[in-house]
Amino acid sequence: MKGRALITGGAGFLGSHLCDALLGEGYSVVVVDNLLTGRLSNLEHLRNEPRFEFQKLDVNQPFDCGPVDYIFHFACPASPVDYTEHGIATLKVGSVGTFHVLDVARKYQAKYLVSSTSECYGDPLEHPQKESYWGYVNPVGPRSVYDEAKRFTEAVTMAYHRYHNVDARIVRIFNTYGPRMQINDGRVVPNFMKQALRGEPLTVYGDGGQTRSFCYVSDEIEGFLRLSRSDEHLPVNIGNPNEFTILECAQRVIAITGSKSRIDFKPLPPDDPKLRRPDITKAREVLGWEPKVDLDTGLRLSLDYFRGAVIAEPVL
Ligand code: UDP
DSSP states (O other): OOOOEEEETTSSSHHHHHHHHHHTOOOOOEEEEOOSOOOOOGEEEEEEETTTEEEEEOOTTTTOOOOOOOEEOOSOOOHHHHHHHHHHHHIIIIIIIIHHHHHHHHHHHHHHHEEEEEEBBSOOOSSBBBOOOBBBBOTTTTHHHEEEHHHHHHHHHHHHHHHHHHEEEEEEEEEETTTTOTTTTHHHHHHHHHHHHHHOOEEEEEEEOOOOEOOHHHHHHHHHHHTTTTTTOOEEEESOOOOOEEHHHHHHHHHHTTTOOOOOEEOOTTOOOSOBBBHHHHIIIOOOOOOOOHHHHHHHHHHHHHHHHHSSOOOO
């Protein structure tokens, strides 16, 4: 046995893939999740795994899941639709909840890795975004519940590292996609996949000229594992540096699904970042990591999952 790992938010998209990766490497895993946005169906396949344990609890209350060697703190609503609906819960888990998870790390002297976000850079004035960029965030806009929660998460993590010697790491995650994304979480890839597979118009917000860089989930998870084994305590960007406009993304989804859907243009949500692309020099140099799966391949690898999810979801 390699040790016991705690994954907060392990019933979510990234958390559940992390479970699989850690179990695959021989760790035992305990997931804690309040199931606010996570789903047990993401963990269903682990039901009979003796090295796996699920505890339904809310990290916003003090908790003790027993001794652990590693902590991956991934609990947080993460899609714009989810964190807008659960704004207060998002701020709480980024602050109070993160204190509680760090207290567990301190108690058991566990190695700790927390999920942060490219949203720390806000609507960036520097492009691509390096870790040294401090960001351009509207502290009172609709996205602030997420952006400022995660910025605070980073601050409290560094404080526990500096004042309490917690062996901490911070990953700034850029747009990631793949199987187990919720079909209704409002993010661009599930939205476009669902619309294309149903033959409905793809809803491009604004003129579709805003950019994102999409990382396939297996690449992203490999980045987390490498960071967790490194001695880097300051934030590290993990994301795919290939940048696409949202209009290009819509066209790729239409091509890969073979859909006849047209594109509809809808209003751009407030404070929607115009450009986003990670500078991954640090991940390359410190972790020897870079993504391997390009967008077309990743969309193809995700297609069966999205087909199944669309069939399972009643059309309202
Ligand atoms: N977007 C879009 N249509 C959709 C959903 C999203 O055009 O149906 C755009 C959104 O405005 C943003 C980008 O796609 O510019 C990525 O949005 P997402 O919600 O996936 O995450 P974000 O990167 O904004 O956090």
